Amino acid sequence: MDELRKRAKELLESKTISVVIGYEEGTCNRTRALFVEKPEEASKLIFDSRCVLNLATYITKQEVKAKGKMAIAATIPVMRSIIQLAYEFQVSDKNLLVLGITPESNLMEFKDLLEVETYIHKFEIEINASYREKLDKLAGMTQTERWKFWIDELSPCFKCYACRAACPMCYCHRCTVDFNQPQWIPVPSHELGNLEWHIMRAVHLMGRCIDCDGCANACPLGIPINLLNKRLLEDAKRHFGGYQPVLKGDHLMSTFKPDDKENFIR
Amino acid sequence: MSKIGVFVCHCGENISATVDCAKVAETAAGYDGVVYSIDYKYMCSDPGQSLIKSAIIEKGLTGVVVASCSPRMHEPTFRKACAEAGLNPYMCEMANLREHCSWVHEKGDATTEKAIDLVRILVEKVKKNHSLNAIKVPVTKTALVIGGGIAGIQASLDIANSGHKVILIERDPSIGGHMSQLSETFPTLDCSQCILTPRMVEVAQHENITLYTYAELESLEGFVGNFKAKIRRKSKSLDEKICTGCGQCTTKCPVKKIPSEFNEGLGKRTAIYVPFPQAVPNKPVIDRVNCTYYIKGKCKVCEIVCPTKAIRFDQEDTIVEAEVGAIVVATGFTVKQPDFFPEYGFGKYPDVITGLQFERLASASGPTLGEIRRPSDGKVPEKIVFIACAGSRDPAKGIPYCSKICCMYIAKHAMLYQHKVHGGKSYVFYMDIRAGGKMYEEFVRRAIEDDGVNYIRGRVSRIYEKNGKLIVKGADTLLGAMPVDIDADMVVLATAGIANEGSEELAQKLHTSYDSYHFFSEAHPKLKPVETNTAGIFLAGACQSPKDIPESVAMASGAAVKVACLFSQDELTREPLIAVVNRQAAPVFSSCVGCFLCVSACPYQAIEKEEIKNRTGEVIKTIAKVNPGLCQGCGTCVAFCRTKSIDIQGYTHEEMYSEVMALLNEY
Ligand SMILES: Cc1cc2nc3c(=O)[nH]c(=O)nc-3n(C[C@H](O)[C@H](O)[C@H](O)COP(=O)(O)OP(=O)(O)OC[C@H]3O[C@@H](n4cnc5c(N)ncnc54)[C@H](O)[C@@H]3O)c2cc1C
Ligand code: SF4
Ligand code: SF4
Numbered sequence: 001m002d003e004l005r006k007r008a009k010e011l012l013e014s015k016t017i018s019v020v021i022g023y024e025e026g027t028c029n030r031t032r033a034l035f036v037e038k039p040e041e042a043s044k045l046i047f048d049s050r051c052v053l054n055l056a057t058y059i060t061k062q063e064v065k066a067k068g069k070m071a072i073a074a075t076i077p078v079m080r081s082i083i084q085l086a087y088e089f090q091v092s093d094k095n096l097l098v099l100g101i102t103p104e105s106n107l108m109e110f111k112d113l114l115e116v117e118t119y120i121h122k123f124e125i126e127i128n129a130s131y132r133e134k135l136d137k138l139a140g141m142t143q144t145e146r147w148k149f150w151i152d153e154l155s156p157c158f159k160c161y162a163c164r165a166a167c168p169m170c171y172c173h174r175c176t177v178d179f180n181q182p183q184w185i186p187v188p189s190h191e192l193g194n195l196e197w198h199i200m201r202a203v204h205l206m207g208r209c210i211d212c213d214g215c216a217n218a219c220p221l222g223i224p225i226n227l228l229n230k231r232l233l234e235d236a237k238r239h240f241g242g243y244q245p246v247l248k249g250d251h252l253m254s255t256f257k258p259d260d261k262e263n264f265i266r
Numbered sequence: 267m268s269k270i271g272v273f274v275c276h277c278g279e280n281i282s283a284t285v286d287c288a289k290v291a292e293t294a295a296g297y298d299g300v301v302y303s304i305d306y307k308y309m310c311s312d313p314g315q316s317l318i319k320s321a322i323i324e325k326g327l328t329g330v331v332v333a334s335c336s337p338r339m340h341e342p343t344f345r346k347a348c349a350e351a352g353l354n355p356y357m358c359e360m361a362n363l364r365e366h367c368s369w370v371h372e373k374g375d376a377t378t379e380k381a382i383d384l385v386r387i388l389v390e391k392v393k394k395n396h397s398l399n400a401i402k403v404p405v406t407k408t409a410l411v412i413g414g415g416i417a418g419i420q421a422s423l424d425i426a427n428s429g430h431k432v433i434l435i436e437r438d439p440s441i442g443g444h445m446s447q448l449s450e451t452f453p454t455l456d457c458s459q460c461i462l463t464p465r466m467v468e469v470a471q472h473e474n475i476t477l478y479t480y481a482e483l484e485s486l487e488g489f490v491g492n493f494k495a496k497i498r499r500k501s502k503s504l505d506e507k508i509c510t511g512c513g514q515c516t517t518k519c520p521v522k523k524i525p526s527e528f529n530e531g532l533g534k535r536t537a538i539y540v541p542f543p544q545a546v547p548n549k550p551v552i553d554r555v556n557c558t559y560y561i562k563g564k565c566k567v568c569e570i571v572c573p574t575k576a577i578r579f580d581q582e583d584t585i586v587e588a589e590v591g592a593i594v595v596a597t598g599f600t601v602k603q604p605d606f607f608p609e610y611g612f613g614k615y616p617d618v619i620t621g622l623q624f625e626r627l628a629s630a631s632g633p634t635l636g637e638i639r640r641p642s643d644g645k646v647p648e649k650i651v652f653i654a655c656a657g658s659r660d661p662a663k664g665i666p667y668c669s670k671i672c673c674m675y676i677a678k679h680a681m682l683y684q685h686k687v688h689g690g691k692s693y694v695f696y697m698d699i700r701a702g703g704k705m706y707e708e709f710v711r712r713a714i715e716d717d718g719v720n721y722i723r724g725r726v727s728r729i730y731e732k733n734g735k736l737i738v739k740g741a742d743t744l745l746g747a748m749p750v751d752i753d754a755d756m757v758v759l760a761t762a763g764i765a766n767e768g769s770e771e772l773a774q775k776l777h778t779s780y781d782s783y784h785f786f787s788e789a790h791p792k793l794k795p796v797e798t799n800t801a802g803i804f805l806a807g808a809c810q811s812p813k814d815i816p817e818s819v820a821m822a823s824g825a826a827v828k829v830a831c832l833f834s835q836d837e838l839t840r841e842p843l844i845a846v847v848n849r850q851a852a853p854v855f856s857s858c859v860g861c862f863l864c865v866s867a868c869p870y871q872a873i874e875k876e877e878i879k880n881r882t883g884e885v886i887k888t889i890a891k892v893n894p895g896l897c898q899g900c901g902t903c904v905a906f907c908r909t910k911s912i913d914i915q916g917y918t919h920e921e922m923y924s925e926v927m928a929l930l931n932e933y
Contacts, residue, residue: 088861089888172909174857179910182923204908254867254906 001047003107004073007099009042011071017097018068021058023051033058037067047073047101054214056081056168060090071097079120080210081168083245086113088208090171117247125211125244127230134224135231153223154194159187163225164201166218169208176200202228207236207243207252268299268393271327272385273318274363275309275334281363282307284373285381290333290363293382297389297933301325309334315347322351329353329392333361333385354397356842356916359388383929390928394921398842403895405491406591407833408433412483412772415443416815417807417822418596419465424826425594426474430833433588434469435481435497438527440545441466443598444808445815447528449628449636452678452814453709459544459631466546480551484585486775487871490802491591491838492895501581503538503552509576511548515568516540524556526633530623532641533633538568538577543631552577592802592829595786596822597772599808602657602665602761610656610729610759616642617736618729618757621675628682638686640756647690647755650683651738652676653726654696657762665762667783669812672760673700677710679758680719693720693752695740703816722750729757763812778803785811796825804828843916844897845872845904847890858889858911864903865890872896873903 004022011017022045024034031050035058036042056078058064074082079100085091093112100108100119110116127135138146161177164170177185177197185200186193202225209229216226236242236252243252272294276282287305295303302321308314309332321327330353332344337360345355361384371377407430411422414436422434434441445451446466448458469475484496519536526535528542535541537557538550558565559579569577601622605613617640619627630636640647654676658669673696680692699721701707713719724747726740735753742748765784773780778798779787786809789797796804804825807818832838847858855878865873876891892903892912904912904919913919 088863090859090861172859173854174909174911176908176910179857179919182920184910184919184923251863251866254863 001045001101001105001107004047004099004101005042005045007107007109008036008045008071009039011097012036012039012042016069017071019064020045020071020073020099021055021064022073023047023053023055035064035067045073047105051075052213052217054078054081054166054168054212056085057166057171057214059096060085060168060171065095069095069097071099073099073101074116075101076103076120076123077210077212078168079116080125080245081212083113083117083120083247084208084210085168085171086247087245087249087251113247117245121244125233125242127211127233131227131230134227135234138227138231150195151191154198154225155191156221157194157198157223158189158221159194159197160220162218162220163215166214167205168212168214169205170201176204198225198228201225202232205229206232209233210245268329269301269325269327270297270299270329270331270389270392271318271321271325272300272303272389273309273314273321273330273332273334274303274305274385275314275332276305276307277335277364277368278308281334281368281381284368284371284377285363286378287381289378290381290385294331294333294385294389297386299393300389302327310340310343315343318344318347319351322348322353327353328357329389329395330358331361331385331388331392332358333363333381333388335360335364336362336366356398357392357395359392359395361385361388386933387925387928390924391921394918394924396915396918398915401840401842401844401894402837403491403840405833405835405838406493406589407431408588408590409592409594409829409833410435410483410493410495410588410590411594411596413437413443413595413597413807413809414441414469414477414479415596415598415807415818416445416462416465417598417809417818418443418594419462419469420819420822421594421596421806421826421829422469422475423465423472424823425829426472428826428830428833430474430830432472432475433495433497433590434475434477435483436477436479437482437597438541439480439502439539439551440541440547441469441477441479442542442544442546444622446542446544447530447622447629448625449630449632450678450682452674453703453705455678455681457630459629463544463546466544470546477547478586479547481586483772483775486593486777489870489896489898490800491832493590493593493802495588495590495593497586497588499584499586501554501578501583502550503554503557503578503581504550505576505578505581506547506549508574509549509572510574511540511550512573513540513550514571514573515577516550518567518571520565520567521556521558524553529626529633530620532619532623532626552579592804592832593776594804594806594822594825594829595772595776595778595798595809596806596825597766597769597809599763599785599812600766601763604759604761606657606663606761607759609727610653610757611731615729615731615736615757616640617647617755618759621672621679621758621760624679624758625675628679628686636686638683638756645755646687648687649691649752649754649756650680650687650693651726651736651752651754651757652680652692652694652760653738653757654694654760655725655762656759658760659697663762665764665783667811668700669760669763670700671763671812671814673698674703674706674709674814676758676760677701677713677719681713681717684713684717684719691720693722693738693754695722695724695726695738697723697725703814724750763808766809769809776800776803785809796821796828802832840894841899841916842894843899843914844894845892845899845901845912845914847876847892848911848913853886855887856889856911857909858907859909860888860890861908862890864906864912867902867906868897869900869902870896870898872898 008020020036023031024044026032098110274287274291291303291305302325348358349355363381409425411418411434422432426432481499484498487494515538519538521537525531526533538552554560626632701710724741724743728739738752740750769784778800788795806822806825872893877885878887
C-alpha cells in the first residue's frame with residue numbers, strides 16, 4: 001500500500017499527526033499493530049488480507065492517546081468501531097484522523113467522522129454463510145442441548161481475557177469482572193463462572209458489537225464466543241430493526257420506541 | 267464492629283399465628299453482630315417503639331432490623347423511632363414477615379424458617395448500610411391546571427386565592443366546559459350560566475392566573491415541585507392584544523353553516539367564531555378546517571372588516587415553556603353520541619337527541635331561545651320520552667358503570683319540559699332511580715308528584731319511526747313486564763358519560779395511570795381521591811369519573827388544598843435513596859468511563875455530564891453525574907453501567923450482594 005505509506009509519511013512530517021496506527025509484518029507469517037511516530041518508519045506499514053486485527057482497540061488506550069493526534073488505517077469493521085467509540089465519547093475528530101481502506105484495498109481519507117459514518121452506512125452488517133449455518137444449528141437445538149453445547153465450549157476457558165483485550169468496545173478501565181466489592185462475577189475459572197463472564201460480556205456488547213470477530217480470533221482455545229454476539233445481532237434485527245453505529249442517536253438497549261415489536265415478551 | 271438489634275413483631279396474631287416469633291428472635295440472637303433480639307406483640311405501638319429506642323441507647327446499636335409488616339406503612343414509623351434514639355434512620359431496615367410470609371403461608375416449620383431467612387438477609391444488609399441524610403429540593407410555587415371546566419376554574423381560583431400563581435390551559439376557545447352548556451341545574455334549578463359566568467370572569471381577571479385558551483399540554487418533564495411543562499398554544503389566527511371582541515368578523519364571515527359544538531350541532535356557527543356569547547375570553551378564533559381562506563387561499567373578509575386589523579392568517583402555533591411545582595388535571599368527560607345505539611336508530615332520527623342537546627334546547631341562550639322544539643321540524647313535542655341508562659350499566663356495551671348524573675338531569679329535563687310545555691306528556695324509562703345527595707330525592711319526587719312526569723321502570727328495546735311519530739317500545743317491569751308502546755314526538759337519551767378522547771395520551775404524557783374506562787386513576791379510592799400515583803399531580807372533576815357540579819367543585823377545592831399544602835414549604839424533603847456515580851482518588855477520579863449510555867437509559871433525564879478539571883482549569887476527565895433532584899432511584903442506570911460505577915444509596919451493590927449471600931451461605 002504505497003499510498004498509505006506516502007500519506008502517513010506526509011502527515012508525520014507535517015506534524016499534523018503524532019502517531020499513525022497501522023499494520024506491520026510480524027512473525028510466523030502474521031501481521032501485527034504498528035505505531036509509527038517517525039516519518040522514516042512509515043515504510044514499515046503494510047496492508048493485505050492478513051490484516052484483520054481490529055486496530056480501533058488501540059485508540060482508547062491512554063498511552064496511545066497521550067502521544068497526540070492519531071491517524072488510523074481503518075478497514076470497514078474498524079471504521080464501525082470508531083463510530084461507535086465516538087458515539088460513546090471515547091474518540092473525536094479532535095484526536096483522530098481516519099485513513100480508510102476500502103474493500104478494494106484503496107486508501108480513502110476522511111475529512112471527519114461524519115464522513116466516515118456516511119460511508120459505513122453504505123454497508124450492512126452481515127453475518128457470513130459459515131456462521132449463519134452454525135447459528136441455525138444452535139437455534140435448532142433443544143434448550144438442554146444448547147446448554148450442554150455452551151457448557152462444553154466454555155468450561156475450558158481459563159479467563160486469560162484475550163477476547164476482552166482484542167475487543168475495541170471493551171475499553172472500560174474497570175471491567176465488571178474486575179469489580180470486586182462485591183465480586184458479582186467470580187474470578188476463578190469454573191463452569192458456571194465462565195458462563196456468567198461470557199454472557200455478561202455478550203450482553204454488555206449488545207447494540208455495540210459490530211461483528212469484527214476480534215474476540216474469537218484472539219481466543220487461544222478457539223472458543224466461538226462470537227456466536228453469542230452474532231445471535232444478539234440477529235435478535236437486534238428481529239426485535240428492534242437492527243442497528244448501525246451512529247455518531248448521534250438512540251442506543252438500542254436504552255431507548256424504548258413505541259414501534260419496537262417486543263414480541264419476545266410473551 | 268456492628269451491633270445489630272432485631273425486633274420481631276407478632277402483629278397481634280397476624281404474624282404469630284403462622285410464624286414462631288420467639289424462635290425467629292432466638293435464632294437471630296445467634297448471628298454474628300446481633301447483640302439484642304426480642305419479639306413483641308405490637309412493635310409499632312408506643313411500648314414497642316420504646317423497646318427499640320431503649321435498646322439503641324442502652325446497647326449502643328449501630329443497626330436495627332424490625333421484622334414485621336410491609337415497609338410501605340411503617341418504615342417511616344420505625345425510622346423515626348430510631349432517629350429519636352440517635353441512630354441514623356437509614357440504619358433501620360424492615361423484614362416483611364407479614365405480607366411476604368405469614369399471610370401467604372400455612373403455619374409450620376417451613377414458614378418459620380422462611381421468616382428466619384428474611385431476618386438474616388436484612389441483618390447482613392444492615393451491617394453494610396451507611397448513614398444517609400435526606401435531600402432537600404426547591405419547590406416552584408406555580409400550579410398548572412389542565413382543563414377549564416367548572417372543576418379547573420374552581421381549582422385555579424382556590425390556588426390563586428391562596429396566593430400562588432396558576433397557569434390554566436383550556437383546549438377549547440373558551441373556558442366553561444360542560445357547565446356552560448347547561449340550562450338550569452339540579453337540584454335547585456338555578457341558571458347554569460348565571461352562576462358560572464362570574465367565576466369565568468374572575469379567572470380571566472385574577473392577577474395570579476395566566477389563562478391560555480385554545481392550548482394543550484405538549485409535554486411534561488421533571489417531578490413534584492419541579493415540573494417543566496411545554497404548552498402548545500394553537501394559533502387563533504388572531505392578535506388577541508389588538509382584538510377588541512367587537513364581533514364584526516363573526517357577523518361578516520361567509521361560512522355560516524358549521525354545526526356549533528357549543529350547541530351540540532343544533533345550531534350553526536361561522537368559520538371565525540366565539541363559541542358562545544359569554545365566552546371567556548370573548549375573542550374569536552378561526553377554525554382553519556372550515557375557513558375558506560385556508561381551504562382555497564381566498565376570502566379574508568374578516569381581515570377586511572376587522573376595524574383593529576387583528577386577524578393574522580400566518581400566525582403559527584407557539585410553544586410556551588413553564589416551570590410548575592404541581593399540576594391539577596381537570597379535563598372533564600364527554601357523552602356517548604346517539605350513533606352508538608343501533609336499537610335507537612344509530613342516530614338517524616333527528617328527534618332522538620342526547621341529554622346535552624336537550625340542555626341546549628332548554629337554554630335561553632340556545633338555538634331555540636329556550637323553547638323546547640324538535641330538531642326535525644321545529645314543532646313543540648306533545649309527547650316526550652326520556653331514556654335513562656343509555657349505554658350506562660350495560661356490560662354488553664362496554665360501560666358497566668353508572669354514569670351517576672343522568673337520573674338527576676332526566677328529572678330536571680322532564681320538569682323543565684313540563685314547565686315549558688303546558689299540557690305536554692313526559693315519560694321516563696328507568697332502571698333504578700339513583701338520587702343520593704342533599705335534596706336530590708326530594709327533587710325527583712317533585713318531578714313525579716308535582717309535575718306529573720310518568721316514570722316507567724323498564725328498558726326500551728327499540729325505537730322506530732311510523733307516521734311521523736317515534737314509536738318507543740318498552741316494558742313496564744313493575745307491571746309484570748307489560749309491553750308499553752309510546753308514540754312520541756321526541757326522545758331524549760341520557761347517554762353514558764365517558765372519558766374524553768385522548769385521555770390516555772394525556773395520562774401518558776403526565777406519567778399517571780388511568781382505569782380500564784380511560785378515566786384518570788386516583789391514588790387510593792377512599793383515602794387519596796384527588797391524588798394520583800405521581801407525586802405533585804392531582805385530579806379534579808369528571809376526568810376521574812362522571813360526577814355532578816357540587817362534587818366536581820368539592821374535588822377541585824380538595825385538589826387546590828393539596829397544591830397549597832405542597833406550596834406551603836420552600837423545600838421538599840426527599841429520601842436520599844438515589845443513584846450516585848462513584849468518585850475515586852486521582853488520577854482515576856471515578857471508574858466511570860464517560861460512555862454516557864446511562865443518559866438515555868434514565869427515564870427521568872437525571873444524568874448529566876460532569877467535567878473534572880485540574881488546577882489550571884483544563885478538563886481531564888468527563889464523567890456522569892446524577893442530579894439528586896431528578897433521580898427517582900429506579901436503578902435502571904445501575905443495571906446499565908458496565909463499569910459498575912453507579913450505586914443506589916441504601917441499595918448499594920455491596921448491600922444487595924450481602925443479602926444474596928446471606929441466603930446462599932450456610933449459617
Ligand atoms: C346533559 C347533562 C346535564 C347535566 N346537568 C347537571 C346539573 O343540572 N347539575 C349538576 O350538578 N351537574 C350536571 N351535569 C354534570 C356537569 O356537566 C359536570 O359535573 C361538570 O361539567 C363537570 O365539570 P368538569 O370541569 O370536571 O368537566 P367539563 O365540564 O367536561 O370540563 C372539562 C374542560 O376541560 C377541557 N379539556 C378537556 N381535555 C383537555 C385537554 N387535553 N387540555 C386542555 N383542556 C382540556 C374541556 O374543553 C373542558 O372545557 C350535567 C351533565 C350532562 C351531560
Ligand atoms: S377568512 Fe373568510 S372564511 Fe375565513 S374566517 Fe375570515 S371571513 Fe371567515
Ligand atoms: S436511578 Fe439512575 S436511571 Fe433511575 S432515575 Fe436515578 S439516575 Fe435515572
